[in-house]
Amino acid sequence: MSQISLSLRRRSAGVDRRFFAGETTAAAALFLILAAVPPIIAGYPTYILPQYMLFGVLAMSLSLLWGFAGIVSFGQAAFFSVGAYAMGLMMHQDYGFNPAYAGILIAIPAATLLAAVTGYFLFSAGARATYFVLVTLALSISAEQVAVSQSGITGGWNGLFVDRMELTFGPLGAVSLTDDARMFYFVLVIVICVYLLMRRLTTGKFGKVLVGIRENENRLTALGYDVAFYKTLAFALSGGVAGLAGALYATHANFVSPSLGGVLFSTQAVVWVAIGGRGSLLGALAGGIVVSSLTNYLSAVIPDYWQLALGFIFIVVIVFFKRGLAGLLESAFEALRHWRTAR
Amino acid sequence: MSALLRTEGLTKHFRGLVANDGIDFSLRSGEVRSIIGPNGAGKTTFLSMISGHLPPTSGRIWYRDREITSFSVVRRARIGIGRKFQTPTLFESLSAYENVELAVLRTESPPAKREARVNAALGTVRLAEGRDTPAQFLAHGQRQWLEIALLLASNAELLLLDEPTAGMTVEETAATAELINRLARERNLSIIIIEHDINFIRDLAARVTVLHLGRVLTEGPFEEVAADQRVREVYLGS
Numbered sequence: 001m002s003q004i005s006l007s008l009r010r011r012s013a014g015v016d017r018r019f020f021a022g023e024t025t026a027a028a029a030l031f032l033i034l035a036a037v038p039p040i041i042a043g044y045p046t047y048i049l050p051q052y053m054l055f056g057v058l059a060m061s062l063s064l065l066w067g068f069a070g071i072v073s074f075g076q077a078a079f080f081s082v083g084a085y086a087m088g089l090m091m092h093q094d095y096g097f098n099p100a101y102a103g104i105l106i107a108i109p110a111a112t113l114l115a116a117v118t119g120y121f122l123f124s125a126g127a128r129a130t131y132f133v134l135v136t137l138a139l140s141i142s143a144e145q146v147a148v149s150q151s152g153i154t155g156g157w158n159g160l161f162v163d164r165m166e167l168t169f170g171p172l173g174a175v176s177l178t179d180d181a182r183m184f185y186f187v188l189v190i191v192i193c194v195y196l197l198m199r200r201l202t203t204g205k206f207g208k209v210l211v212g213i214r215e216n217e218n219r220l221t222a223l224g225y226d227v228a229f230y231k232t233l234a235f236a237l238s239g240g241v242a243g244l245a246g247a248l249y250a251t252h253a254n255f256v257s258p259s260l261g262g263v264l265f266s267t268q269a270v271v272w273v274a275i276g277g278r279g280s281l282l283g284a285l286a287g288g289i290v291v292s293s294l295t296n297y298l299s300a301v302i303p304d305y306w307q308l309a310l311g312f313i314f315i316v317v318i319v320f321f322k323r324g325l326a327g328l329l330e331s332a333f334e335a336l337r338h339w340r341t342a343r
Numbered sequence: 344m345s346a347l348l349r350t351e352g353l354t355k356h357f358r359g360l361v362a363n364d365g366i367d368f369s370l371r372s373g374e375v376r377s378i379i380g381p382n383g384a385g386k387t388t389f390l391s392m393i394s395g396h397l398p399p400t401s402g403r404i405w406y407r408d409r410e411i412t413s414f415s416v417v418r419r420a421r422i423g424i425g426r427k428f429q430t431p432t433l434f435e436s437l438s439a440y441e442n443v444e445l446a447v448l449r450t451e452s453p454p455a456k457r458e459a460r461v462n463a464a465l466g467t468v469r470l471a472e473g474r475d476t477p478a479q480f481l482a483h484g485q486r487q488w489l490e491i492a493l494l495l496a497s498n499a500e501l502l503l504l505d506e507p508t509a510g511m512t513v514e515e516t517a518a519t520a521e522l523i524n525r526l527a528r529e530r531n532l533s534i535i536i537i538e539h540d541i542n543f544i545r546d547l548a549a550r551v552t553v554l555h556l557g558r559v560l561t562e563g564p565f566e567e568v569a570a571d572q573r574v575r576e577v578y579l580g581s
Contacts, residue, residue: 205448205452208441208444208445208448209445209448211434211437212434212437212445215434215435215436215437216432216433216434216435218432219432219433219434219493220445221416221417221420222394222396222416222420222425222426222428222432223420223425223445223446223449223493223497224417224420224421224449224497225417225449226417
């Protein structure tokens with residue numbers, strides 16, 4: 001075995017300072033590239049990328065669960081749709097204050113609460129792996145069905161049209177986000193904030209405990225940790241993040257439909273995280289953006305075969321690059337570092 | 344001196360099988376106790392009932408004069424009962440340091456104190472040099488020590504060690520005996536050990552409880568137990 005692969009093999013799967021230094025550089029690069037999009041490539045990319053960034057936020061919400069705690073959820077779309085419908089419904093109300101703020105303020109707690117309640121009952125009952133996946137799948141199906149059946153509120157299959165939000169600053173005035181570039185930068189700022197908050201969370205005690213759950217739940221319990229509490233908290237947080245992404249998606253896309261809460265969308269989130277790299281928040285974020293862009297491109301170029309092509313890419317990544325694109329990049333940097341030291 | 348741990352009539356049935364049958368047991372603070380017996384004698388079941396991993400069918404358990412029979416594993420760990428399993432149960436992909444850090448994190452947050460406690464625990468079990476090695480790549484003996492380090496770092500006061508020397512070399516086994524005696528002597532830790540290695544039990548020079556068919560056959564110093572004809576018949580061989 002070569003020295004490079006040996007050093008990779010012997011690396012701990014916990015917090016690696018060099019990896020995080022590398023992730024900081026990569027994150028800065030990604031955000032700078034994104035920030036450069038509107039002035040350089042105006043038009044469709046400036047319009048569509050905020051949606052993909054929000055898909056990236058949804059992917060990060062799953063990465064918190066899957067990458068750190070080892071819990072695979074097929075229910076993230078349900079939380080996303082709760083956030084989207086909260087925003088959609090609030091934007092149709094007139095309470096005399098900014099309805100978008102009300103939408104966000106309701107979207108996050110509503111999605112958090114749904115996840116917390118679901119998580120509490122599942123984790124307290126000791127639900128693990130397959131059982132949890134099945135229940136979260138059912139959650140997605142239920143979310144879609146509720147959106148369809150409650151057509152008086154949700155518009156059923158016709159969905160809800162949602163206006164673009166505006167930012168209001170009390171007496172200081174307001175900024176409309178109907179302009180795509182403004183919306184782009186607003187979403188980018190939110191994405192950066194969510195990424196930084198989640199990263200801070202995952203590099204601290206909470207993140208370490210989640211990694212402990214992924215590694216050996218029984219050992220963690222025997223050390224006195226209330227594993228069900230930490231899992232519920234992680235699930236609730238991931239629900240809240242997904243809800244925020246859904247709320248902003250609704251106002252960006254100007255439309256909310258039942259399929260946002262469905263199994264297909266939940267599965268897409270799993271694919272984004274698997275391809276981006278489930279052990280890294282940035283990998284998940286990039287996975288959401290890159291795979292959505294690729295999907296868009298492939299569906300235009302090979303409209304009949306794009307799903308097949310995407311499926312093929314997914315299989316290749318799962319089989320050959322288990323740590324996703326983030327792991328691939330990390331290995332490349334590691335090899336480069338080793339090559340430099342060897343010279 | 345009152346007992347740190349006491350069990351009264353501790354019984355465990357698995358359907359028709361009686362694994363433990365009315366065990367009365369007591370352990371003083373700072374005492375090391377070896378539990379020996381043939382396979383199927385109920386040693387691990389007994390330890391599991393003390394750690395909370397198995398609920399007793401009947402009987403009661405007291406720890407520091409407080410009844411803990413209904414306490415969960417988590418609650419028992421939090422009052423100072425630490426369990427080392429028969430097969431090392433570790434955070435496999437994490438380094439030795441990160442393993443111990445998780446044990447410390449529950450009670451200690453300031454990074455400087457945390458690091459000092461982790462390093463101290465690793466030093467105690469002779470793993471200071473292997474601190475960055477993932478647990479899965481440690482030698483078998485080192486894995487056993489790492490699990491003991493987790494218990495030390497979690498501030499456990501009663502250590503339940505299930506076959507701590509399994510897979511160890513003669514030197515490692517001797518070092519483990521020395522470590523256990525040192526922990527009891529210097530830190531006043533109470534330790535219950537299940538072992539099959541009679542040389543190790545002799546080196547510990549602790550009181551021995553012999554289990555047979557789920558019951559306490561006899562109890563006493565090693566020499567006394569080893570000379571007991573009943574123990575020789577059921578376990579040691581004549």
